[in-house]
Amino acid sequence: MRWEELDQQPCSLSRTLSVIGDRWTLLVLRDCFLGVRRFDGFEKRLGVTRHLLADRLKKLVEHEVLQKVPYQQRPLREEYRLTDKGLALHxxxxxxxxxxxxxxxxxxxxxxxxxxxxxxxxxxxVMVCSECAEPVGARDIQVAVGAAFGDDVAQLLAT
Known part of the structure; x- marks a missing residue:
């Protein structure tokens, strides 16, 4: 499987990694949750090149994890804010x-x-079951193929 094809896989983790699966994106998200909103704030804290930072922010906006919100009109300046989709990554x-x-x-x-x-x-x-609120770990969960997926996913579950 190629990195640029992750978003096409019948696997939620692969699809998620296609959006947030690199170190700079995760660090941008960390800083978002710590209250950083402006490009220069990310740049200063992360020490990443402007080009790389702009690329990661653009991708997060395209996938509606962040939204650009104006904080100044003349000249127009925007900050990045977590959307509901972004907050769900907490x-x-x-x-x-x-x-x-x-x-x-x-x-x-x-x-x-x-x-x-x-x-x-x-x-x-702590991860808990959405149905009974019991704490759950890796050994407490079994997996099954989603009803709409069949053979595409069955090979993922084959051990």
Whole structure:
């Protein structure tokens, strides 16, 4: 499978990676969730070339993960804001951060603490079943081919 063909695969992970699956895009999304909105803010924080940053932001806008919103009219200047589709990536980013805090942190621990506004306590993301609210991990889930996919997906599940 070629990188530029990921969006055509009968696999939700492949399709997702076609949009957000490179390191610079994930770091742009991290910064969005930390409140960065302007091109120069991303550029300064990431140290990425203008061309590469513009490319990643354009792709996120094209896929409606971000939207451009004017903050100045003369001259026109726009900032990037997460859409509902972009906000839906928050659990993904939080899971990656939590993994990094667990397996990649140094002796000082997590560089950023996430505090739940509701109770004021430090929190970690937990995946739960949408039906019964029980916590779930990899060993608690089985997979099945989606009704509309058949043989295209069956080969993905073959072990």
């Amino acid at each position: 659990p993904v980013i939080m899971s990656l951060v939590s993994w990094g805090d667990t397996y990649m942190a140094d002796e000082r621990g997590a560089p950023i603490e996430h505090i739940h506004k509701g109770c004021g306590k430090r929190m970690k993301p």
